[in-house]
Amino acid sequence: MGCEFWLYRSVVRDHAAELRTYGGIVLEVLRSTPVEELLRICRETRPDLDDLWATPQARAKLVRELEEAANAVQAL
Numbered sequence: 001m002g003c004e005f006w007l008y009r010s011v012v013r014d015h016a017a018e019l020r021t022y023g024g025i026v027l028e029v030l031r032s033t034p035v036e037e038l039l040r041i042c043r044e045t046r047p048d049l050d051d052l053w054a055t056p057q058a059r060a061k062l063v064r065e066l067e068e069a070a071n072a073v074q075a076l
């Protein structure tokens with residue numbers, strides 16, 4: 001759980017121009033996507049890690065990652 005779920009730093013770096021153009025839409029999606037929906041996708045993608053996705057720590061980590069991603073986009 002010490003690692004990042006998202007590669008948002010490299011995405012922001014590599015796609016800064018697009019993110020500036022579509023930043024409002026990206027922020028809306030980041031802020032409106034339910035964490036439970038993302039965890040469902042994680043469970044379907046990696047069912048072997050279901051015991052990890054089911055923990056409160058995974059949910060908290062994903063919430064933090066979404067906030068950090070939104071802050072990174074907003075800072076552009």
